[in-house]
Amino acid sequence: MAATIRLSERHVGLTGTNPSVGTLIVRDDGNGPVIVGRGITAPGGRPHAETIALAEAGDLAIGATAYVTLEPCAHHGRTPPCADALVRAGVARVVAAAGDPDPRVSGRGHAILRDAGIDVVPHLLAEEARQPMSGYLARLTKKRPEVTLKLALSRDGMIGRRGGGQVAITGAIANAQTHLLRARHGAILVGAGTVLADDPALTCRLPGLEDRSPLRIVLDAGLRTKLTVQLVRTARETPTAFAVLGQPPAAAAFRAAGCDLVACEAEPGTERIALDELLDDLAARGHSNLLVEGGAETARSFLEHGLVDRVVLVTGDMVIGPDGIASPLTPSDMPAEFRAGRQLQLGPDLWREYERRTF
Known part of the structure; x- marks a missing residue:
């Protein structure tokens, strides 16, 4: 997660009204963990970090762990929810850092994942993850x-x-x-x-x-x-x-x-x-x-x-x-x-x- 937070810092100030989120897709086939997908919220705010990381990982995302610095979004905007994308990709586990205070997301992203049988570990290094997203969080709250x-x-x-x-x-x-x-x-x-x-x-x-x-x-x-x-x-x-x-x-x-x-x-x-x-x-x-x-x-x-x-x-x-x-x-x-x-x-x-x- 610490590496994911460092990744998220690269686009701070570039993502418009969206936060700069980082995502790493990690799988372990018995020889130690390997990063198979990386994503940061793109300049302008789209695509989201999860979408980019899953596209890079492809089929290697099946059974893998996704590390995400912010609770995956759960609402339909210009793109489908990232929580749904993680479910479709077949990840087995999602480790999330900060919760999203947006009422369209708060708790709902984690619920979508759990309902699909995905193991969810929330609030890991949450305070550290909030730092690169502090502007987004201030504007919401x-x-x-x-x-x-x-x-x-x-x-x-x-x-x-x-x-x-x-x-x-x-x-x-x-x-x-x-x-x-x-x-x-x-x-x-x-x-x-x-x-x-x-x-x-x-x-x-x-x-x-x-x-x-x-x-x-x-x-x-x-x-x-x-x-x-x-x-x-x-x-x-x-x-x-x-x-x-x-x-x-x-x-x-x-x-x-x-x-x-x-x-x-x-x-x-x-x-x-x-x-x-x-x-x-x-x-x-x-x-x-x-x-x-x-x-x-x-x-x-x-x-x-x-x-x-x-x-x-x-x-x-x-x-x-x-x-x-x-x-x-x-x-x-x-x-x-x-x-x-x-x-x-x-x-x-x-x-x-x-x-x-x-x-």
Whole structure:
């Protein structure tokens, strides 16, 4: 199952509204187990992992064991249920990891298998299997994308320098890890202030993964961003959207440049975009995960509204000093609802991950 989970990670961020599921078909004819079929949910979400793995295994699936990272689907959509496909293939045993909270599936996939006489072993490494599918699970259970907040901060807890433009806080290795993080998300968000100060590209620039750049979203209630910034100039190459209030005067010019405009509601009594409503809209558009790389104000707003599920803090070795912009979050003041996870030493930089606890 651990190998199946690793397999599932390959298509995270590519499978649309479906989760990236892994499937291995394994048989043992007396000389030890042999993998005879492999499958990952295809880009776009179809075909499903089970279908791909069974096609590769062919007749070798008869009497074999299928390892699946998510309970096989039990409903008819654009394709027949994967639970039925496993029954028709003649597998003898299905080992599943995470359960599927989709009410069309939950428990029903396992029931189809058991009713057909297949031995079902559920919940093996379930917590580990949920990680690559966490965005899908959040969209189903919270009705919004999973939100990861990523901040790069200096050794003295600053994320930038006032009036100084973009500051290179982290090194090449940590920056490459950031680009990999972007490739695993369907959308990335910053505030208009970050665009004004830094003119970022917000793309994935790892060799071979350039086509996995996420949708770029800018919080810009009044659409004050200039048409000359990188995000607008490259909107026809990498999808770009601006979250706005109403219909700003510049709307037509931004649409002509290839940008999408997301009309949002305002927080009561303010001119700020209601983030929870925006996330609802993104979920309705099929987005399962969102990476927030905005500045201090944007980060603080997501935190104050309780909309952050995962935090990534990357601490560089530099010191910015008293003219720096203080980070809204540091390892020493991490809220109690977040638990520490993976840590990576990336050259001189320390990458820390935190995940919201489920009580």
